[in-house]
Amino acid sequence: MAQPSWIGQTLGGRYLIDTLLGQGGMSAVYKAFDPNLKRVVAIKLIHSHLSGDSQFVQRFEEEAAAVASLRHPNIVQVFDFNSDQGVSYMVMEFIPGETLQERLRRLNEQKRPMAVDEALRVALNVCEALVYSHQRGMVHRDLKPANIMLDIYGQAILMDFGIVKIMGGTSHTATGAVMGTARYMSPEVIRAEPADPRSDLYSLGVTLFEMLSGRPPYDADSAMTLMMMHLNDPVPDPLSLRADLPSAVVHILLKAMAKDRNSRYQSASAMAEDLKRLLAALETKTSVNPVPAVPLQDQSAVTILPPLAARQNQNAAASTGTTGTSTRIEPARPSPSGQYVPPVSAQYGMPPQEEEKSRKWMWFAGIGGFALLFIAAAILVGYLLLSNVLGGSANPTATSALVQSLNTEIPVVVLATATLEPSRTSAPLPTETPVPPTSTLIPSETPPPTATYPPLYVRINAITINSSNSYQVDYETFGYTEVLPGQHVHFFFNSVTPEQAGMPGSGPWILYGGPRPFTGYRVSDRPGNATQMCALVANSNHTIILESGSCMDLP
Numbered sequence: 001m002a003q004p005s006w007i008g009q010t011l012g013g014r015y016l017i018d019t020l021l022g023q024g025g026m027s028a029v030y031k032a033f034d035p036n037l038k039r040v041v042a043i044k045l046i047h048s049h050l051s052g053d054s055q056f057v058q059r060f061e062e063e064a065a066a067v068a069s070l071r072h073p074n075i076v077q078v079f080d081f082n083s084d085q086g087v088s089y090m091v092m093e094f095i096p097g098e099t100l101q102e103r104l105r106r107l108n109e110q111k112r113p114m115a116v117d118e119a120l121r122v123a124l125n126v127c128e129a130l131v132y133s134h135q136r137g138m139v140h141r142d143l144k145p146a147n148i149m150l151d152i153y154g155q156a157i158l159m160d161f162g163i164v165k166i167m168g169g170t171s172h173t174a175t176g177a178v179m180g181t182a183r184y185m186s187p188e189v190i191r192a193e194p195a196d197p198r199s200d201l202y203s204l205g206v207t208l209f210e211m212l213s214g215r216p217p218y219d220a221d222s223a224m225t226l227m228m229m230h231l232n233d234p235v236p237d238p239l240s241l242r243a244d245l246p247s248a249v250v251h252i253l254l255k256a257m258a259k260d261r262n263s264r265y266q267s268a269s270a271m272a273e274d275l276k277r278l279l280a281a282l283e284t285k286t287s288v289n290p291v292p293a294v295p296l297q298d299q300s301a302v303t304i305l306p307p308l309a310a311r312q313n314q315n316a317a318a319s320t321g322t323t324g325t326s327t328r329i330e331p332a333r334p335s336p337s338g339q340y341v342p343p344v345s346a347q348y349g350m351p352p353q354e355e356e357k358s359r360k361w362m363w364f365a366g367i368g369g370f371a372l373l374f375i376a377a378a379i380l381v382g383y384l385l386l387s388n389v390l391g392g393s394a395n396p397t398a399t400s401a402l403v404q405s406l407n408t409e410i411p412v413v414v415l416a417t418a419t420l421e422p423s424r425t426s427a428p429l430p431t432e433t434p435v436p437p438t439s440t441l442i443p444s445e446t447p448p449p450t451a452t453y454p455p456l457y458v459r460i461n462a463i464t465i466n467s468s469n470s471y472q473v474d475y476e477t478f479g480y481t482e483v484l485p486g487q488h489v490h491f492f493f494n495s496v497t498p499e500q501a502g503m504p505g506s507g508p509w510i511l512y513g514g515p516r517p518f519t520g521y522r523v524s525d526r527p528g529n530a531t532q533m534c535a536l537v538a539n540s541n542h543t544i545i546l547e548s549g550s551c552m553d554l555p
Contacts, residue, residue, distance in 0.1 A: 006030060006045065012084045015043055015091060026050060031094060034079075039524040041079060042095075046088040060088050066138060067161045071507060074129035076149065076159045092159075097152055100207070101145035108214055113242060116249065117282050119211035122148070124275040125156035126204055130268035133161065134197040141195050143203035144184040145210065152468065182226040183216045187259050190227045198261040201271055205256025205264075212249065213241040217257070231259070248278050455479040456537045456545060458489050460552040463533060465523060471554070473518040475535060484513030490538040491518055493530035494551055501536055502544030511538060526554065 006017045011032070019031040021042065032043045050056050064081035067090075071077065080091035098106075100122065107114055126148060133140065140147075140161055149157040182190075186202035189195050210216045217236050218229040235257050238250050252274050258264045265271040457478040466472040473491065482488045492501045492509040501509045510520045521533070537548035 011043060011045075011089060012080075012082050015041065017043070032091075034091070037525075037527050039522070039526075040094045042076075042092045044090045044092065048086050050088070052086065057083065057088060064090060070133060070136070070138070070161060071509075072129055072132045073511065074125045074155065074157055075133065075161060076157050077508075095149045095151050095157055097150050099146055100148040100150055100156065100211070103150055104145055104210060104214070113214055114211045116212065116245065117279060118154070119208060120249075120275055120279050120282070121154070122150070122156040122211060123204060123208045124272060124279065126158055126207070127268050127272040127275060129156075129158045130197065130200050130204070131272060134200070134268055139195050139197055140200050140203075141189075142181055143200050143207065144181065145207055148207070182223040182230075183218065185227065185230060186261070187231050188261055190230055196261070197268060198264050198266065201256050201265050201268060202258075202261070204271070205253055209235075209238065209253055209257065212245060212253075213238055215241070246278070246282075248274075248281070252278065456487065456548055458482075458535045458537050458549040460533065460535050460550050463552050463555055465555055466519060468519070469523050470519045471521045471523065471526075471533060473521075473533060473535075475516065475518060477537075480537070482513050484511070486513070486540050488513040488538050488540075489518070489549075490536050490542075490544055491520060492534055492536075493521075493527055494532040494534055495527040495530040498534070498536060498544065498546055501534070502538050503542040505544075511542060530554065 006028075007020065007030070009017050011017060014036060015032040015034055017030050017032050021029045021031050023029065026047055028045050028047070030043045030045065032041050033039075034041050046060070060081070064078065068078040068081060076095060077093040078090055079093065082089060104114070126143070130140065138161065140158065142160060143158070147158065147160045149159055151157060184203040184206045186195070186199040189199055206217060218226055218233060220226045220229060235254060238245055238253055252271070255263075255265055255274075256271060265274075455478075458475060459478070460473055460475045462474040464472045464474075475489070477489070480487050489512045490501050490509045491512055492507065496505075496507060496509065500506050510518075512518050512520060532551040532553050534551035535549040536544040536546070538544045
């Protein structure tokens with residue numbers, strides 16, 4: 001297939017091929033335009049000598065469907081796959097930026113190392129993508145810098161998921177492809193054993209080694225020599241190549257690159273936990289040399305990120321109450337101005353000293369009430385006795401009125417003493433009973449939440465188009481702070497119904513955990529029938545809370 005012949009042509013009666021982005025022994029990648037959804041896409045064309053193989057076409061259709069089901073911010077999204085003019089192709093998300101391979105080459109030319117925290121963040125992004133895919137039974141099999149994109153925000157996006165399985169292993173027969181893959185191949189794959197999630201972690205460890213040291217751990221002139229080095233040679237000491245590496249980094253590298261897969265991290269989530277712990281220590285300037293007193297070790301599986309664009313995480317443990325303290329904090333409610341107001345219990349509670357004074361006052365009032373009741377009864381008894389002594393000359397009407405008056409006061413005194421019983425809670429005085437705040441409707445472009453709306457809410461305040469031709473969405477959350485993993489936000493166009501904007505819906509949507517504002521959608525991503533952008537609160541398992549958000553008209 002002559003790749004330049006595709007430029008200017010329409011593929012599948014829909015995609016207009018624009019520019020050749022790159023090519024290899026099995027495929028070529030083009031930039032194209034999708035007129036139906038008015039967006040730029042990337043199209044991977046599989047060369048005709050593979051597309052003519054009926055077994056390959058069957059594998060392609062099965063695996064491409066599985067890859068297209070992945071929705072994760074650190075995995076390139078596959079929109080479509082098909083065949084045309086004897087050529088199989090995939091239509092994918094177009095990501096402006098550069099590959100990690102290009103980034104490392106540029107740094108080497110400038111004789112500059114990659115910053116430690118930058119390398120760790122790239123590794124963490126890829127690790128979180130692997131957590132998501134491994135939980136769904138998909139192993140990448142060809143993880144290397146050439147298959148990792150760095151977008152304009154510096155976030156890493158993993159590409160070519162499942163491509164080795166789609167190709168049935170034929171990727172190792174093409175000139176040049178085997179060298180690029182052999183540098184990152186795990187020992188068990190070299191021995192022709194089945195790949196599993198730990199094989200991906202070995203390749204990620206090799207990639208992290210190259211990011212930190214500026215060179216891969218093993219290099220040779222032939223693929224066979226490279227494979228033998230992966231099988232037999234010890235991992236080079238990273239400190240001999242870069243002396244400023246924290247010991248904890250070396251620990252992670254050596255664990256990920258263990259020759260025996262049983263000695264490696266047993267899950268991507270375990271490696272992600274160590275990477276996050278180390279990054280947090282670096283960000284807070286905590287010493288990470290030597291390895292912390294609590295050794296880094298495998299953790300149980302954790303749920304981390306899915307669908308499409310939270311390119312950065314933020315630590316919101318204090319606000320979510322997930323770590324540090326077991327104290328439950330009552331969620332704050334939005335005021336009419338959109339600002340937080342203290343919970344009801346905080347607004348109407350008494351300080352401890354005032355509460356103690358109030359209790360003492362109530363006891364005195366109760367004792368005084370009983371005393372008044374006793375005096376009134378004594379007066380009544382004395383009056384009746386005097387009437388009898390004087391021969392009943394007392395006024396019966398007055399006597400009856402006095403008795404009736406006392407009878408009506410007695411229940412009042414009894415009720416008062418019951419109310420004045422000491423309590424562990426500080427209730428407001430009867431004369432100061434507060435009126436609870438009424439439900440305040442939050443302004444939005446769609447019908448605002450009713451008086452029974454969930455305590456968790458996300459509101460879009462403004463949408464503009466920034467200099468990168470992306471939608472800039474200014475929003476705020478109420479009752480929680482978005483974070484991944486954890487409760488976050490799902491953004492989607494109103495061409496998708498709310499019920500489909502979270503698991504197990506078909507979407508598409510973009511999950512987001514900050515920072516604000518959200519800029520995950522480009523103007524070219526807007527579907528033709530979309531008039532608004534919407535947001536809903538999403539749980540950590542990516543289900544959404546209906547009626548927990550708002551929409552706004554697109555500019």
